[in-house]
Amino acid sequence: MRLEKVCKAYNVGLPNETEVLHDIDLEVDSGEFVALIGPSGSGKSTLLNIVGLLDRPTSGRLTIKGQDTAALSDTELTHLRGHTIGFIFQSHLLISAFTAKENVMMPLLVDRGFPSPEIEARAGRLLDQVGLAKFADNLATNMSGGQQQRVAVARALAMNPDLVLADEPTGNLDTKSAEAVFDLMRQVNRDVGTSFLLVTHNLDLARRCDRIIEVVDGCIRT
Amino acid sequence: MNRWIPFEWIAAVRFLREGRLQTLFIIVGIAIGVAVIVFMSAMLAGLEANFIKRVLTSQPQIQLLTPDQVARPLRNGNGVIEDAIVQRPSQRVISIDQWPKIRDQMLAMPEVAAVSPTISGSALAIRGDASRAVTLSGIEPESYFTIVKVPDYIVAGEPRLTSETIIIGTELARDLGAVVGDKLNVQAASGANRVLTVAGLVDLGNKGVNQRAAYVALRTAQSLLGMVGGVTTIDITVHDIYAAEDIAQRIQAANLVKADSWIKTNSQFFTAVRAQETSNTLIRVFVGLSVAFGIAAVLIVSVIQRSKEIGILRAMGTSRGRILRVFLLQGGMLGFIGSLFGAALGAGALMYWHAVQRQADGSELFPLILERRLFVITALLATVTGLLAATAPALRAAKLDPVVAIRG
Numbered sequence: 001m002r003l004e005k006v007c008k009a010y011n012v013g014l015p016n017e018t019e020v021l022h023d024i025d026l027e028v029d030s031g032e033f034v035a036l037i038g039p040s041g042s043g044k045s046t047l048l049n050i051v052g053l054l055d056r057p058t059s060g061r062l063t064i065k066g067q068d069t070a071a072l073s074d075t076e077l078t079h080l081r082g083h084t085i086g087f088i089f090q091s092h093l094l095i096s097a098f099t100a101k102e103n104v105m106m107p108l109l110v111d112r113g114f115p116s117p118e119i120e121a122r123a124g125r126l127l128d129q130v131g132l133a134k135f136a137d138n139l140a141t142n143m144s145g146g147q148q149q150r151v152a153v154a155r156a157l158a159m160n161p162d163l164v165l166a167d168e169p170t171g172n173l174d175t176k177s178a179e180a181v182f183d184l185m186r187q188v189n190r191d192v193g194t195s196f197l198l199v200t201h202n203l204d205l206a207r208r209c210d211r212i213i214e215v216v217d218g219c220i221r222t
Numbered sequence: 223m224n225r226w227i228p229f230e231w232i233a234a235v236r237f238l239r240e241g242r243l244q245t246l247f248i249i250v251g252i253a254i255g256v257a258v259i260v261f262m263s264a265m266l267a268g269l270e271a272n273f274i275k276r277v278l279t280s281q282p283q284i285q286l287l288t289p290d291q292v293a294r295p296l297r298n299g300n301g302v303i304e305d306a307i308v309q310r311p312s313q314r315v316i317s318i319d320q321w322p323k324i325r326d327q328m329l330a331m332p333e334v335a336a337v338s339p340t341i342s343g344s345a346l347a348i349r350g351d352a353s354r355a356v357t358l359s360g361i362e363p364e365s366y367f368t369i370v371k372v373p374d375y376i377v378a379g380e381p382r383l384t385s386e387t388i389i390i391g392t393e394l395a396r397d398l399g400a401v402v403g404d405k406l407n408v409q410a411a412s413g414a415n416r417v418l419t420v421a422g423l424v425d426l427g428n429k430g431v432n433q434r435a436a437y438v439a440l441r442t443a444q445s446l447l448g449m450v451g452g453v454t455t456i457d458i459t460v461h462d463i464y465a466a467e468d469i470a471q472r473i474q475a476a477n478l479v480k481a482d483s484w485i486k487t488n489s490q491f492f493t494a495v496r497a498q499e500t501s502n503t504l505i506r507v508f509v510g511l512s513v514a515f516g517i518a519a520v521l522i523v524s525v526i527q528r529s530k531e532i533g534i535l536r537a538m539g540t541s542r543g544r545i546l547r548v549f550l551l552q553g554g555m556l557g558f559i560g561s562l563f564g565a566a567l568g569a570g571a572l573m574y575w576h577a578v579q580r581q582a583d584g585s586e587l588f589p590l591i592l593e594r595r596l597f598v599i600t601a602l603l604a605t606v607t608g609l610l611a612a613t614a615p616a617l618r619a620a621k622l623d624p625v626v627a628i629r630g
Contacts, residue, residue, distance in 0.1 A: 045629075054537060054625045075541060082539015089628060093534045097236035102223070107538040115223035115232070155538075 001028045001051065001163055001195070006060030008046055020046045021218045024060070030162060031193045033186065035206035038215035044199045045167060047215060051197060052165045053081040065162065082111055086156030086194075088166040088185075093152065094140035100151045101127055101136040107158040126154040130184055146177030153184055163195045164188075170202060178202070230544060234551035241524055248520045249560045255513040256564025256604055259506050261571050263596055266498055268588035273491060274463065277484055279371040280426055282338075282457030283466045285487075286328075286479040288318050315343050317452025324477055325456055333460050333469050338365035339453040341443045347390070347436060348407040349398040356394060356436040358408065360443020360453075369459050372424055372437065378402050379422030383439045387421035391432035395423050408436070410446045418442070510603070514611035517556050521549060521615035525622075532619050533627025546620040553612020554605050561604030565597045 008021040020043045028034055038044050049055040050062065053069060062069045064084060072080065086107075094103045102109075104123040109115055127133050130150040135143060140151065149169055156164050166185065170178035182205050189196055198209065206212050214221045223232060238245045293311045318324065321339055328337045341360040346353050363383045367373055373381040377392060379402035388406060390398075400406060400420050409415040418438065426432055444450050456479075460466050463484070470483035485492055525532070532545055569592055579587045 049625050052537070054628075078536070078539055078541055081537065087534070087537050089534070091530075093530055093628065095531045095534070097233075097240040105223075106535070109229050109232075110535065110538060110540045110544065113228050115225050115227070115229075117225070120223070159539075 002063045004061040006057040035209035036199045042215045043218040086161040086164040088169045090168040090171045104154045130154045166198045230547040233548045252560025253563035255509040257567035260568025284458040286456040335459045336368045343447040346409045357434045360440040388418040389422045389437040391435035393432035517611035525619045529627045533624040536624040542620040549616035553608040557604040557608020561601040
């Protein structure tokens with residue numbers, strides 16, 4: 001995954017035009033576990049949205065697995081996003097009408113269109129991996145914050161993505177749960193080789209990553 | 223999860239199930255709307271069918287009569303009319319000109335089901351000291367009975383007409399003290415008379431008619447009324463009863479006769495039916511609209527409540543089309559399920575009403591007509607209404623920008 005001279009501005013052409021990101025160059029190699037830190041409003045989330053193909057850069061190039069994303073249509077972006085990127089959000093955002101296991105199945109279900117024993121089994125294994133096998137049939141809303149976030153990690157891994165984007169995944173958790181979720185991500189990174197881009201305010205956690213990138217006022221400071 | 227059910231259906235069902243109270247309330251709302259429509263439509267159909275059955279078995283759908291006789295004012299030169307007052311001439315009972323030819327033409331028309339020439343005029347029925355004025359109808363039983371189901375209304379005796387027999391109304395028989403087998407002296411205005419044997423008594427469901435009805439064979443009536451070989455009316459039934467007026471007008475345009483359809487002679491009933499239908503349609507439209515807005519409101523709220531979840535579904539690679547379908551399906555399902563309950567409710571109410579509301583004599587007010595077609599159409603319409611109502615919420619859901627939605 002590679003960003004070259006990426007800029008992002010809002011309200012382009014209007015008097016209140018604001019540029020949030022300036023000439024960002026960034027590369028995440030496969031298997032890397034990168035922390036993204038910076039004060040609030042520095043543009044971390046915007047950067048994450050652009051890397052996550054949820055938002056398009058105003059200028060500059062974003063290449064994922066050697067493919068330039070600028071030329072892709074909305075549908076193609078959605079497809080690429082589904083297959084190569086996993087998301088973990090601060091407020092876990094499980095879908096409340098489904099059980100833990102079904103939430104983990106969701107990316108696969110959305111991709112295939114139909115449920116199958118195969119994807120159910122995969123969801124079961126992932127839940128086992130995050131230590132929540134016995135909560136598989138709990139509704140997402142009947143779990144603690146830490147548990148929900150671990151389900152979210154399992155869900156992010158369902159499609160076996162190359163890169164997982166985590167936006168302050170431990171921000172709403174107590175220290176112990178935060179530790180458990182971080183360890184889980186680190187472990188997946190080591191075992192499976194999935195790259196992680198982790199936005200965090202917790203410098204302690206950031207120091208335990210392979211690399212720290214600091215964003216200040218829309219620029220990268222290394 | 224069932225492996226044959228696609229993601230959209232699973233998600234739609236789960237979302238509806240999760241919003242229990244919302245879903246329940248809107249389904250009750252739809253059910254009430256559908257019940258009103260089913261109830262009204264079925265009752266109206268019943269009343270109409272009841273009347274039409276009565277009309278169509280006791281009177282011809284088109285009657286051909288001799289044209290009105292008019293007085294022609296004398297004219298004297300260009301635009302100058304000599305007579306200041308033109309009196310309407312008295313209408314002599316005369317035969318339809320060349321009626322066998324007209325009858326054959328009618329029989330040749332594909333729209334026509336049956337044709338029967340009749341002759342009618344007034345006469346006196348005398349038995350002992352009692353005499354009553356009657357409307358003497360001379361008929362050809364084979365063809366006439368296919369138009370007016372006299373045999374169905376026979377209460378005593380047999381519907382058999384020979385040159386010696388007569389069938390009379392029940393009230394007339396009571397007035398004359400006559401029973402089946404008795405002889406009556408039938409006398410026409412011209413003085414001609416005939417002694418006939420009562421073959422049957424008929425109850426046509428109307429006291430006035432029963433007091434005057436007297437059926438005899440065509441030839442008997444022709445000789446009594448002094449019109450040998452003539453007929454005064456030609457009765458017709460057609461296949462499509464609602465086309466009767468059109469057909470009547472065509473016949474009148476092509477022949478020297480006056481053609482009255484049952485639609486014209488029962489115009490009051492038709493005005494009433496039309497008014498009923500219009501108000502029925504209006505009620506349907508407005509009930510449908512309010513149901514549609516109800517569904518749309520519930521779904522809009524649901525989309526807003528779930529915008530974060532929709533955002534995350536989009537982030538994990540769900541296409542806009544899928545999201546659109548999830549919400550369209552919810553609308554369709556609400557409409558369909560609501561219509562099932564509504565149809566049951568409407569049918570139940572109708573059966574109750576049918577059992578409770580009786581005419582003065584205890585017979586049913588209207589026949590209970592519950593056609594499968596009505597339910598199928600209602601369910602289909604409700605489903606389509608649900609889908610249409612869901613369009614705006616579904617589009618809104620599909621257009622959600624995942625970035626904005628997730629940030630909340």
